[in-house]
Amino acid sequence: MLKLINFAHSEIFMIGTFAALFTMHGLGIDHAIGGFALVGALLLCALAAAAASGGAAVVLERVAYRPLRKRGASRLAALISAIGASFFLQEVFALRYGRDTLSFPRILSKTVLFHIGDGAVRTDKVLVVVAALVMMFVLDRFVAATRLGRGIRATAQDPETAVLMGVNIDRVVMLTFLLGGIMAGGGALMYGVLLEQTRFDVGFVLGIKAFTAAVLGGIGNLRGALVGGFALGLIEAYGSSVWGTQWKDVIAFVVLVVVLMFRPTGILGEALERARA
Amino acid sequence: MAGVLVDPYCLAVIEARRSARMNGTRLRVVAVAAVMATVVAACGGGSSKSSSSGSSGSAIKIGFFGALTGSNSPQLGINIRNGEKLAMDQYNKTAKTKVTLVPYDSQGDPAQAPQLAQKAISDKVVAVIGPAFSGESKAADPIFEQGQIPNLSASATNAKLQLNGWKYFHRLLANDDKQGPADADYISKKLAAKKVAVIDDASEYGKGLGDVVRSKLGSAVTVNDSVDPKAAAGNYSSTVNKVNAGKVDAVFYGGYYQDAGPLLKQLRDGQFKGAFVSGDGSLDQKLIDEAGTTAAEGAYITCACLLAGASSDPAAQQFTKDYKASSGADPGTYSAEAYDGTNAVLKAIAAGNTTAQTINQFLTTVDFKGITKEIKFDPQGEVQGGAIYMYQVKDGKLALLGDVNTLI
Numbered sequence: 126m127l128k129l130i131n132f133a134h135s136e137i138f139m140i141g142t143f144a145a146l147f148t149m150h151g152l153g154i155d156h157a158i159g160g161f162a163l164v165g166a167l168l169l170c171a172l173a174a175a176a177a178s179g180g181a182a183v184v185l186e187r188v189a190y191r192p193l194r195k196r197g198a199s200r201l202a203a204l205i206s207a208i209g210a211s212f213f214l215q216e217v218f219a220l221r222y223g224r225d226t227l228s229f230p231r232i233l234s235k236t237v238l239f240h241i242g243d244g245a246v247r248t249d250k251v252l253v254v255v256a257a258l259v260m261m262f263v264l265d266r267f268v269a270a271t272r273l274g275r276g277i278r279a280t281a282q283d284p285e286t287a288v289l290m291g292v293n294i295d296r297v298v299m300l301t302f303l304l305g306g307i308m309a310g311g312g313a314l315m316y317g318v319l320l321e322q323t324r325f326d327v328g329f330v331l332g333i334k335a336f337t338a339a340v341l342g343g344i345g346n347l348r349g350a351l352v353g354g355f356a357l358g359l360i361e362a363y364g365s366s367v368w369g370t371q372w373k374d375v376i377a378f379v380v381l382v383v384v385l386m387f388r389p390t391g392i393l394g395e396a397l398e399r400a401r402a
Numbered sequence: 403m404a405g406v407l408v409d410p411y412c413l414a415v416i417e418a419r420r421s422a423r424m425n426g427t428r429l430r431v432v433a434v435a436a437v438m439a440t441v442v443a444a445c446g447g448g449s450s451k452s453s454s455s456g457s458s459g460s461a462i463k464i465g466f467f468g469a470l471t472g473s474n475s476p477q478l479g480i481n482i483r484n485g486e487k488l489a490m491d492q493y494n495k496t497a498k499t500k501v502t503l504v505p506y507d508s509q510g511d512p513a514q515a516p517q518l519a520q521k522a523i524s525d526k527v528v529a530v531i532g533p534a535f536s537g538e539s540k541a542a543d544p545i546f547e548q549g550q551i552p553n554l555s556a557s558a559t560n561a562k563l564q565l566n567g568w569k570y571f572h573r574l575l576a577n578d579d580k581q582g583p584a585d586a587d588y589i590s591k592k593l594a595a596k597k598v599a600v601i602d603d604a605s606e607y608g609k610g611l612g613d614v615v616r617s618k619l620g621s622a623v624t625v626n627d628s629v630d631p632k633a634a635a636g637n638y639s640s641t642v643n644k645v646n647a648g649k650v651d652a653v654f655y656g657g658y659y660q661d662a663g664p665l666l667k668q669l670r671d672g673q674f675k676g677a678f679v680s681g682d683g684s685l686d687q688k689l690i691d692e693a694g695t696t697a698a699e700g701a702y703i704t705c706a707c708l709l710a711g712a713s714s715d716p717a718a719q720q721f722t723k724d725y726k727a728s729s730g731a732d733p734g735t736y737s738a739e740a741y742d743g744t745n746a747v748l749k750a751i752a753a754g755n756t757t758a759q760t761i762n763q764f765l766t767t768v769d770f771k772g773i774t775k776e777i778k779f780d781p782q783g784e785v786q787g788g789a790i791y792m793y794q795v796k797d798g799k800l801a802l803l804g805d806v807n808t809l810i
Contacts, residue, residue, distance in 0.1 A: 330634075
């Protein structure tokens with residue numbers, strides 16, 4: 126929206142995974158549970174992760190971005206500031222919780238629901254896919270249909286005019302970061318349920334993947350990000366089974382380059398360009 | 403074990419470089435590069451935190467060389483240092499000439515190793531237990547050779563180190579040329595696996611070990627994979643899919659416990675029922691913590707090292723008790739080897755050899771029964787009769803099955 130990529134977003138995600146982990150410890154979960162207890166525990170963890178990530182994102186915006194924006198600094202400065210914040214958060218967590226991997230307790234028993242061909246469909250994977258779709262749907266509706274969503278889109282298109290039309294930019298930017306943080310928190314819980322581990326630098330590779338998915342799908346385009354994410358995942362899965370896992374990234378980025386050669390704005394196009402046209 | 407350590411700050415630099423590359427416009431890249439240059443400078447310099455622990459000037463100094471800080475420091479540093487310290491404390495109780503331990507924390511970084519080795523020489527240590535990693539051994543051993551300081555590694559298993567003609571190099575366990583074939587023999591003969599998946603972590607150590615197993619097993623290897631743990635970010639689903647599609651009887655993993663744990667867990671979650679075999683890099687209680695006791699149960703791990711806590715030998719059990727009293731923890735991987743190596747040096751000193759050269763001369767003839775094996779070196783500095791031991795996870799603990807050669 127501000128035409129910058131939040132490079133510290135991977136650390137916002139990391140904070141979410143830690144929050145989810147500590148909530149599970151706090152609830153005393155050490156074995157798989159079912160029924161309402163599971164739903165309740167997952168919701169509580171989601172709430173904690175979203176609160177931690179959302180809070181961290183807002184603080185990050187106040188500390189690392191707003192002062193720069195107020196002084197009219199270039200986007201380059203904001204980028205450096207984000208990288209600095211990213212290092213800072215990583216090291217704080219590394220020093221506080223160690224550099225080793227921390228394991229999640231198993232909250233959801235991983236049973237196979239049914240088979241499609243050779244592939245087994247497992248409870249945890251179904252949960253992750255459903256949660257991702259629900260989160261994207263809610264976010265999409267939110268940005269498209271609410272007052273704040275309109276504010277976000279207006280600010281993204283033309284900040285000066287948005288101010289003239291009575292949009293409080295500081296508020297909109299802050300709420301955007303909050304929103305992004307909450308989504309990261311939800312994602313963090315899903316990561317914790319699926320892979321059951323976290324570490325201070327867990328966000329790094331995921332951040333790169335997320336950025337790639339966003340570019341692939343069309344940057345600034347929410348549905349594009351979802352499409353790009355699924356596309357990237359499929360490319361990596363097929364690429365690694367055909368050529369070997371060590372080629373996964375090579376294949377993914379070759380496809381990215383090829384797609385961008387023919388569709389420079391990504392699969393679904395850049396939302397901003399379309400709106401401007 | 404040839405561990406490649408990356409300092410967290412340098413990792414940050416790599417990360418920032420990557421982000422810079424991703425970010426497009428040239429101006430940004432240049433600016434980010436400028437920032438990075440300063441950080442890189444900080445990285446290159448390195449810190450040599452080595453302080454003399456003993457204050458008595460007349461005592462004989464024995465060095466420790468390995469990682470006391472950094473991500474591999476529990477296994478390839480602290481375990482060794484504590485074993486060395488125990489041997490020296492026991493010696494000091496009765497000896498007239500006291501010995502004192504001087505630690506050199508290399509962080510496992512080969513770039514820092516030469517400088518630290520120089521420091522050890524100017525500190526006039528008479529012997530060094532270490533270097534712990536194969537990488538830093540390659541960098542530091544030529545300097546110890548020049549300075550004529552006997553060095554005894556309790557953990558560096560690279561199979562090329564002994565070929566340099568070094569006179570001051572010793573090692574207290576069998577090298578990687580023995581471990582890989584032992585793994586392969588166990589898989590093919592004892593486990594009678596017809597189809598095997600060999601997975602490695604794309605590191606110097608993991609791929610090296612994996613390749614030895616691959617060549618020894620030959621056509622039985624039906625699935626191959628190489629996964630850089632950094633790029634996998636904890637997600638091994640594509641590897642699990644390949645293993646399941648290949649319907650293999652056993653999986654061999656060449657790599658370290660931090661990554662073997664999640665891989666093993668995801669294999670078991672993916673309904674893989676066959677045997678899981680790995681090498682010395684995976685020999686750590688943390689493997690079981692990370693995989694979970696259910697998933698880890700039954701996993702096989704080989705090591706040239708003897709885990710004293712897992713052995714039923716009375717001498718090893720006494721050592722385990724003493725070690726626990728001295729350092730407050732159970733002896734870990736390489737603790738017993740370090741203890742034996744230190745005792746070899748102490749025997750030389752007790753026999754009246756107080757200079758580096760005479761100690762080294764004594765080591766050519768030393769022959770005594772240590773905790774791990776009979777300590778006797780061949781002309782290349784390799785301990786004779788170094789065996790490969792097989793461990794298995796039983797009830798959430800590492801249990802010793804025995805010498806691989808006697809098992810098959």
